[in-house]
Amino acid sequence: MLLYRFHADKVAFNPNSTFITNLWNCEFFWILPDSPSGISLFFCPETKSLNSYELEKERNLALADKINAADIEKLAKQKVFIPTQIMDLVWSTQNFQAVIALCFGPRSHSATFLQEWIDHIYDSRLIYSSAQSSDPFFFAKVMFAIDNALQQHWRSCSSALNRASVNDSVLHMSAVQESILSLNFTQRLPKSISDKVQPQLGPGKDDKNGGIGKNGKRFPGASQDQDKDKQDMVYDSDKSHQKWRVKENENFSRTFYRNQKECPKSTEGKPICMKFLIRGFCTKNCMRAHTLTAEDTRQFDEFIEGCRLRALKPDF
Numbered sequence: 001m002l003l004y005r006f007h008a009d010k011v012a013f014n015p016n017s018t019f020i021t022n023l024w025n026c027e028f029f030w031i032l033p034d035s036p037s038g039i040s041l042f043f044c045p046e047t048k049s050l051n052s053y054e055l056e057k058e059r060n061l062a063l064a065d066k067i068n069a070a071d072i073e074k075l076a077k078q079k080v081f082i083p084t085q086i087m088d089l090v091w092s093t094q095n096f097q098a099v100i101a102l103c104f105g106p107r108s109h110s111a112t113f114l115q116e117w118i119d120h121i122y123d124s125r126l127i128y129s130s131a132q133s134s135d136p137f138f139f140a141k142v143m144f145a146i147d148n149a150l151q152q153h154w155r156s157c158s159s160a161l162n163r164a165s166v167n168d169s170v171l172h173m174s175a176v177q178e179s180i181l182s183l184n185f186t187q188r189l190p191k192s193i194s195d196k197v198q199p200q201l202g203p204g205k206d207d208k209n210g211g212i213g214k215n216g217k218r219f220p221g222a223s224q225d226q227d228k229d230k231q232d233m234v235y236d237s238d239k240s241h242q243k244w245r246v247k248e249n250e251n252f253s254r255t256f257y258r259n260q261k262e263c264p265k266s267t268e269g270k271p272i273c274m275k276f277l278i279r280g281f282c283t284k285n286c287m288r289a290h291t292l293t294a295e296d297t298r299q300f301d302e303f304i305e306g307c308r309l310r311a312l313k314p315d316f
Helices: 002-008 017-024 049-063 069-075 086-104 109-123 125-134 138-159 174-181 191-201 225-231 239-244 257-262 274-279 294-312
Strands: 233-235 281-283
Touching (some): 002 086, 086 109, 109 125, 125 174, 138 191
Antiparallel strands (some): 233 281
């Protein structure tokens, strides 16, 4: 019945059986406050060829006469989906909004809140795409901020003695949206989410199989194109450079890239490659300096420290 309604509303969302069960049982709250479960934006990917195989596999298991314990355990889990493309983020939010509008009404606070985010993401898609390219955690941070606000609102609805006591202010996130437009958005991600983003960052220094694990399966987010891309990439494996890496609460563009004119040159006169030393990877054909002398290291240390100090000062 839900799929029929989605089809009528031209919503391309095919939730798994666990998501449907949570809706039926009204399990809207997360079991843990920092880990999505039940009903969540992270479980609303657009139906396409990438996930159709998993949906069909789940249906076949559900219809089977005999299901072993391992298969039942897999069926009971929802897979967290973190988009890497801007339109996938828009579609996931639209799918989530369609579910909430069916449950609470299209004019409810929750549905209106999500529609405002859909409009903001789409209207500012160039900024969102740019932020994601400099910070692979950006989309996940936005999704968690949206999801967490709804969780706070719903819990307030369930515990408030009257409607006037419900915390609606948590859904007023215009200040957060403005921080995104001004490249000043910060959101701490719980480990349960950040760990899901890691495989999407591309092959690391220990990954010699182009995104393919020991079990022969590709990591989430890895595509066949990575086999070719990996040949053109180099990774910084120097452990002493870890102090320069972008931290979880930092934005590469805002903290470092905006100060690129201040970045020192190497003793050979070459510009030092910020992407390689700060983000940890670059292309083989890069003409900037990837190897530093002791003097280069000292100057780059001062540059990094200066960037981080400037980032702490408010912009006026």
